[in-house]
Amino acid sequence: MNFFARYGGEIATLTVEHIWLTAAAMLFSTALAIPIGVWLTRSTRLAGPILGIANVLQTIPSLAMFGFLLPLPWLGERAARIAIVALTAYALLPILRNTYAGIRGIDPAVIEVARALGLTDTQRLFKVELPLAASFILAGLRTATVACIGIATIAAAVGAGGLGELIFRGVASVDNRLVLAGAVPAALLALTADGVLGLLERQVKVRS
Amino acid sequence: MSAALEFRSVSVLTPQGRPLLEDISLTVDPGTTTVLLGRSGSGKTTLLRTVNRMVVPARGEVLVNGIPNSSSDPIHLRRGIGYVIQETGLFPHFTVERNVGIVLEAEGRPRSQRIKRSHELLDAVDLDPATFARRFPHQLSGGQRQRVGLARALAADPNILLMDEPFGALDPLTRSEMQDMLRALLARFRKTVLLVTHDLNEALYLGDRIALLSDTKLIATLSPSEFLASSRPEIRTYIDAFQRGEQVSRR
Numbered sequence: 001m002n003f004f005a006r007y008g009g010e011i012a013t014l015t016v017e018h019i020w021l022t023a024a025a026m027l028f029s030t031a032l033a034i035p036i037g038v039w040l041t042r043s044t045r046l047a048g049p050i051l052g053i054a055n056v057l058q059t060i061p062s063l064a065m066f067g068f069l070l071p072l073p074w075l076g077e078r079a080a081r082i083a084i085v086a087l088t089a090y091a092l093l094p095i096l097r098n099t100y101a102g103i104r105g106i107d108p109a110v111i112e113v114a115r116a117l118g119l120t121d122t123q124r125l126f127k128v129e130l131p132l133a134a135s136f137i138l139a140g141l142r143t144a145t146v147a148c149i150g151i152a153t154i155a156a157a158v159g160a161g162g163l164g165e166l167i168f169r170g171v172a173s174v175d176n177r178l179v180l181a182g183a184v185p186a187a188l189l190a191l192t193a194d195g196v197l198g199l200l201e202r203q204v205k206v207r208s
Numbered sequence: 209m210s211a212a213l214e215f216r217s218v219s220v221l222t223p224q225g226r227p228l229l230e231d232i233s234l235t236v237d238p239g240t241t242t243v244l245l246g247r248s249g250s251g252k253t254t255l256l257r258t259v260n261r262m263v264v265p266a267r268g269e270v271l272v273n274g275i276p277n278s279s280s281d282p283i284h285l286r287r288g289i290g291y292v293i294q295e296t297g298l299f300p301h302f303t304v305e306r307n308v309g310i311v312l313e314a315e316g317r318p319r320s321q322r323i324k325r326s327h328e329l330l331d332a333v334d335l336d337p338a339t340f341a342r343r344f345p346h347q348l349s350g351g352q353r354q355r356v357g358l359a360r361a362l363a364a365d366p367n368i369l370l371m372d373e374p375f376g377a378l379d380p381l382t383r384s385e386m387q388d389m390l391r392a393l394l395a396r397f398r399k400t401v402l403l404v405t406h407d408l409n410e411a412l413y414l415g416d417r418i419a420l421l422s423d424t425k426l427i428a429t430l431s432p433s434e435f436l437a438s439s440r441p442e443i444r445t446y447i448d449a450f451q452r453g454e455q456v457s458r459r
Contacts, residue, residue, distance in 0.1 A: 113297030118286030206301040
């Protein structure tokens with residue numbers, strides 16, 4: 001119990017930092033990926049190339065990504081900025097892909113009728129397409145969030161904080177308790193996010 | 209009396225330049241039903257879709273209530289034309305009453321007005337609003353869904369109704385019930401109807417005029433009795449195809 005007395009406060013602070021990094025990245029990636037995904041459903045010729053770019057972003061090893069961003073002006077000044085930009089890049093693909101696939105997967109008869117009854121493009125998007133694709137989009141958000149919580153532990157390598165801090169220190173000092181003090185809360189965060197978003201996903205699922 | 213719908217030498221091409229419709233001229237008088245009859249791929253659905261500009265002709269024009277539809281705003285045009293399709297295209301995430309009121313919702317009418325109108329129309333298609341208004345499409349039978357689709361098409365009180373194989377997916381008994389209901393509705397609310405089907409019986413039962421399309425061309429536009437009496441080979445082929453079972457069992 002000595003261990004928790006010593007590290008409890010730090011674990012709590014780092015957990016909050018971890019949540020903050022992930023949440024900020026998810027906010028940015030969602031704000032980018034959903035509009036781009038919608039736009040791709042309108043210009044399908046660009047869908048292949050754009051999804052390809054998002055795909056390539058995801059294949060960059062996370063440690064390398066943090067490294068690439070380090071020398072950049074403004075970004076490089078604060079480790080948290082680097083972490084958020086990198087995490088945003090990783091989260092783009094699942095959200096983008098699911099937004100695109102979710103809207104494209106809607107029964108064509110429904111889209112046809114929405115147009116034929118005289119809904120404007122905006123009405124069709126907000127009344128029909130986004131609600132019908134919502135469970136898909138949320139599934140993308142869930143995948144992205146879980147992945148980001150994991151990748152965020154690497155952000156400690158560039159000094160961005162988060163639970164990775166404890167893991168790196170534990171590895172350096174060959175202290176498994178420290179590694180677990182970082183890894184267990186990170187895993188719990190991921191499980192919680194997965195559960196909550198999964199629940200939300202089922203809530204918005206439309207039966208047809 | 210000017211025509212409710214008039215097709216003037218309408219031709220439609222695919223983006224690759226293959227003709228889907230060639231030089232179609234057809235007039236539909238107000239308050240009458242014209243059935244577009246023909247086999248799959250004859251172009252009948254394409255012709256229907258030129259009316260609300262879901263398809264834009266390469267040549268020729270379509271006049272809706274005497275005005276070329278290319279000169280009206282498509283959103284406004286479409287809200288003024290009822291539209292029913294085989295798959296109903298009901299919005300699966302909307303209740304029945306919201307589905308029926310969607311055109312009014314798109315026009316920004318207040319909710320109370322939409323609900324009232326939606327319940328009136330559910331009554332008109334013999335669906336009790338108390339039972340059905342709050343249900344979702346997946347909780348309905350095929351025939352009930354088709355009734356909701358029809359109620360939705362009528363909600364904004366359009367004077368023109370486009371129906372693309374509206375009863376095609378229904379069993380014969382449900383289909384004939386729906387045909388009776390449509391006839392009763394048309395007797396009550398005067399509508400100009402353009403209805404696509406490949407079912408000869410449906411065409412004879414519902415149509416004031418039958419326009420037979422074959423391979424992108426309009427073969428003839430006739431009344432049901434003229435149609436049955438016609439000796440034109442394309443028409444005979446179509447009629448014979450429908451009477452085969454009867455002929456065989458009579459032998």
